[in-house]
Amino acid sequence: MTGATGGVGRYAVQLARAAGARVVASTSSPAANGELLRSLGAHEVVGTPKEVSRPVDGVVDLVGGPLLVDAYGTLGEGGTLVALGHSAGTGEDFPFGALFGDQGRHDRSVVTFFLLGCTGLDRDLGWLAHRVAEGALDPGITWRGGWEDAADAVAALTSGDLHGKAVLTFGQVG
Numbered sequence: 001m002t003g004a005t006g007g008v009g010r011y012a013v014q015l016a017r018a019a020g021a022r023v024v025a026s027t028s029s030p031a032a033n034g035e036l037l038r039s040l041g042a043h044e045v046v047g048t049p050k051e052v053s054r055p056v057d058g059v060v061d062l063v064g065g066p067l068l069v070d071a072y073g074t075l076g077e078g079g080t081l082v083a084l085g086h087s088a089g090t091g092e093d094f095p096f097g098a099l100f101g102d103q104g105r106h107d108r109s110v111v112t113f114f115l116l117g118c119t120g121l122d123r124d125l126g127w128l129a130h131r132v133a134e135g136a137l138d139p140g141i142t143w144r145g146g147w148e149d150a151a152d153a154v155a156a157l158t159s160g161d162l163h164g165k166a167v168l169t170f171g172q173v174g
Helices: 007-018 030-040 065-072 121-133 147-159
Strands: 024-026 044-046 056-061 075-083 109-112 141-146 165-169
Touching: 007 030, 030 044, 056 065, 065 075, 141 147, 147 165
Parallel strands: 024 044, 056 075, 075 109, 141 165
Antiparallel strands: none
């Protein structure tokens, strides 16, 4: 899981663990975020995918760029990388031979994901909302403020200073 400390990454760590996966979480600061990620279900916390010592069956990439390329390199035979994010802001440049198949590295794939292209989201989002409401899934709310503070929330999110979810509250109407 790349980008594991972000809002989506935190959910992904918890859901993968609940599904029985052995979860390796990648974060830019393992020392600062390791305890949090382990509490959410990560078995191992690394700074980059290059630190993963053995082949993995799947990767959820929330960052893109060079981390996606590195994460693809961790896939074992038949493994799949699901590309969800682009926060790196740079392209993916695979070195020569990275996409060649050989013993233990064949039949690997990269799958893209576009939320608005999905059907059944109401059911899936409802299921997630119920897990949050019952306390089985931690949404990772790290910032709260009033609607008048929306610019502060956007600035914190876009700068990368906020790891988790921002919640804006509205005053009472009438």
